[in-house]
Amino acid sequence: MTTTKRILLVEDSPSDVELTLEALATHQLVNEVVVVNDGVAALDYLFRQGAFEGREASNPALVMLDLKLPRLNGHEVLRAIRQNPATANVPVVILTSSREEADLAQGYHEGANAYVVKPVHFKDFIEAVGQLGVFWALVNEPPAGSLRRMDS
């Protein structure tokens, strides 16, 4: 049985996964993360189906969602999350390379809580991802049904 983590990272690029986890590790958040590599797997996890059937029934405190994903892209995943009553309130941060206005507008329209362009500069990247993790996973009070931090 897979345990529930506080952060769901949806990212297909292994390099990005590694850099992101590094950034989160810098802020001692790496053990809180579960990583899936495409949109379908993300939804399977969130809706507790497929490979994640029988998973503990609680939502992550944050979904970090890339837009360019195999099978279902980030926009499609976001729409599905918002349409499902069980996950409609889960905080979702789009973490992407795209600076395109269209992506930005569409992301917010679909109900993203934040839109972050991955900085090219490594130090900026570490900073940005780390702050995101800290804010959403530690500072922010997640909606009901999310896994809460044990020591709080």
Place this chain on the structure above:
Amino acid sequence: MDSSSSLPHRIGAGIALVALLGAAAFSVVATRQARQTIELRRTLRDRLSLVLPFESALTQAESGQRGYLLTAEPAYLDTYEHGRTQVQALMADPRLAQAVDPSVLPLAQVKLDEMAETVALRQAARPEAALARVREGSGLHLMSRIRELCNDRVLADQDRLDLLNRQVHTELGHIAACLLATLGLAGLFLGTTLSETWRRRKTQRTLRWQEARYRTLVDHLPVGIFELDQTGHTIYRNAAQRSLFGFSDADPGPDAWRPLVHPEDLPRVSESLAAALREVRAFHDEYRICKSGEPERWVRVEGRPSFGPDGEHIGYFGTLIDIHSEKTQMLAAREAQEAHHRAFFELATAGLALTDLAARRFLSVNEAMCQLMGYSPEELLELDLVELTHPDDRARSEAALRRCIDGEIIGDRYEKRYRRKDGSWIWVDLSFALMRKDSEGGAIAATIAVDITERKSIEAEMIALNSELEHRVAQRTRELTDANRELEAFSYSVSHDLRAPLRHLDGFAGLLERHLTQTADEKTKHYLNRIGNAARTMGALIDDLLAFSRMSRQELRTGAVDLDALVKGIVEEFPDHIHWSIGSLGRVHGDASMLRQAFRNLMSNAVKFSRESSTPAISVTLEEQRNGRHVYCVQDNGVGFDMTYRDKLFGVFQRLHPESQFEGTGIGLAIVARVVHRHGGDVWAESTLGHGARFYLSLPALEQGEAA
């Protein structure tokens, strides 16, 4: 009584006459009745004159008889005899029998016999026997019976006589009254009749005078006046009428006018006159009178039937007027006008025709029409217009003719095809206008046909060209849309996929640096630093290229843009030590976000290239407003550039300064140029090396009526 007698007069006289006759009749009847009454009275009187002597004579005979019987004196016998004789004489009168009750006469005879018997007995000296006979009493009884009967009748007759006397009196009174009335009425009648006769005589005199006056007037009128009987013989013609025809006072006869009418006019006039006479209605006509040795003259005749007092048709009357001068003038004018029209008709370059719409035929055509159709005039007039019309145009053409004949429209204009004699089709712009219509459904129209075959073929070519052009445009648009979509995908891919490896490059270089923190020497750090810088430069290049691409692709969202506010907003993005001088910039028509990008690039360029100046000063001003354009200038006091290379200034990746001196990707001004060009404007620059630079851009002014 003539027609001048008044109606009240007639009624009065009528009533008087009827009353007179009534009174006369009544007096005749009353007189006759009075006479009868008088007759009856006389009869009654006669009767009484018989009955009373009869009764008295019988009484005398009886008293004589009694005296004699008692005294035997001869004097009594004489009395007796005298009475007896009288009685017998009266009884012999037949009128007595009618005057008395029928039983009286037999009773009287019995009495007479009884008296004679007794007298005879006395004379025979048998007085006792005679007295005995008297004492029997029958004689007395008889006498009282006779007297009773006679008295009854006498009394009744006397009553009746009285009545009759009164009646006669009354009737005579009636007769007298009636006679008086008759006399009065006769007087009245006579008076009325006399006054009427006098009045009539006066009226007749007046009428005769008036008629003479009118006749004088009519005879001297300049208008011919005539009155004819049913057979055409003259009842009256005035002097003017006689003079127009040259007739004498005598009746010229019913057909005398015919030889005087112009031979061209005679059949028409005869026919219309005959028709009018047949139908007993008014007629009018105009014709020429030709008297031998005199020039012809136009006259107008108007006549109407005349009727007798009982409404019977008795002839015609009317007028004849000399209209020669007006008519000849009018004819001359018409001829001139027709010649005029004919000239226009024949000279016109458009095909002209008179068309019988109902028969679908031309009635006359001009030269141009013949040339248009390729037929001679004679041939053209023979042809059916439906046959000449292109089958595809017949419905349109027929509908127009039908609606015009039905009175829905009075003309139409449309384009149609006619077949020429050589079989080719020509396009014409056809107009027709209804000129006149007759009751039998005939309709004559003026038709104009202009050859538009050439125009039509040019039109067809144009349509073909247009459609080809549209086709090409559609194809190009499709190609362009495809290209745009590919570019979109390409940009997206660049934005996302190309940046990721750069980030990884920088990221892992960073991680490596962190990993080697303890052991790395300076050279290693330098190389790692170079790797990171290269990755970041490429990231900036990609960002600028994408921005440039976006400026090219993005749809313009135009409106009124307040440049004063826009430029002020950009100024605040820069450090404070720069001296800004911003003029009044006004508003232009454009896409606010793109213009912000352009001004930001120009201003940041100015900031960048003037940063080595001790007092950087940058101005943004509106230089000129002309022909719907605003020209703006961004000026700095920086290093400037060499005008030799100004052509390269706005190219992509073009730089006029080494990167080591001024960083940058060489795309900023290219973006400015792209934005300005997309707004239909121009961008140019002036500079002297070391003395700052002036960048100019022209933008469209606000459009007419654009929201303030």
